[in-house]
Amino acid sequence: MRPAAHTAIACCVLSLACAGAAVKPVVTPVKPAGDALLVLPGFGYSRAGEQAFRSLAGPMAADGVDLYVPTFVARGGLEQSRARLRRFIRDSRLDRYAHVHVFAFIAGGWAFNPIVGTEALPNLSTVVYDRSPYQERAPRVARDTLPLLAWVKFGPVIFDVARTPYPPAVAPGIHFGVMVETVPTSFIRRFARAA
Numbered sequence: 001m002r003p004a005a006h007t008a009i010a011c012c013v014l015s016l017a018c019a020g021a022a023v024k025p026v027v028t029p030v031k032p033a034g035d036a037l038l039v040l041p042g043f044g045y046s047r048a049g050e051q052a053f054r055s056l057a058g059p060m061a062a063d064g065v066d067l068y069v070p071t072f073v074a075r076g077g078l079e080q081s082r083a084r085l086r087r088f089i090r091d092s093r094l095d096r097y098a099h100v101h102v103f104a105f106i107a108g109g110w111a112f113n114p115i116v117g118t119e120a121l122p123n124l125s126t127v128v129y130d131r132s133p134y135q136e137r138a139p140r141v142a143r144d145t146l147p148l149l150a151w152v153k154f155g156p157v158i159f160d161v162a163r164t165p166y167p168p169a170v171a172p173g174i175h176f177g178v179m180v181e182t183v184p185t186s187f188i189r190r191f192a193r194a195a
Contacts, residue, residue: 034064034065034097036068036094037060037066037100037102037103038069038103039053039068039103039108040070040085040103040109041105041107042107043106043107043138068088068092068094070092071084072088073107073154074157075154075156077157077160078160079160081107082111082115085111086115086120089115089120094123095122098123099123099125101127103128104127104129106130106131106132106136109129110166110167113169117169117170126174126175128178129176129178130179131178132181133180134181134182134184134188135181135185138188140162141188141191142154142187143162145191
């Protein structure tokens with residue numbers, strides 16, 4: 001399979017399993033390959049999502065694509081999350097790959113976009129965003145309707161995302177794509193009026 005096919009399969013599997021528990025690291029490749037797929041989960045990530053990553057890592061590696069799934073969302077805030085992500089990119093030596101492809105869930109886009117077009121990823125080739133008109137309202141809805149619970153579960157980072165305008169990513173030579181989720185999570189369904 002081609003790397004683009006792996007990316008598409010990973011995006012579909014991940015979009016079905018993106019709600020749930022906190023983000024956990026899943027895979028560290030054994031040897032570098034020509035291409036790497038960096039998946040940036042957001043606030044909700046289930047055990048099924050973790051299993052999906054594990055099941056994809058082996059077949060992708062066999063076809064020359066290494067899978068990276070960092071734990072980067074930091075309770076301390078959006079800036080700390082961005083710093084963690086930059087450190088992960090540097091420590092994982094993603095600059096050694098011919099091409100790096102990124103699949104970013106909502107919070108992943110907020111953290112990642114300021115990195116696009118910088119020296120941190122000179123080999124960035126593709127960015128696919130998982131976006132949702134419903135889910136992108138979740139941080140603001142959580143802040144406005146359940147501020148104490150939101151702070152206990154996620155810390156200040158969810159408040160940062162709620163008040164920070166989406167940072168656009170613009171860079172020549174990078175292919176951008178968007179996958180739009182149309183089914184809201186149970187949280188958004190519960191607070192549909194606020195959303």
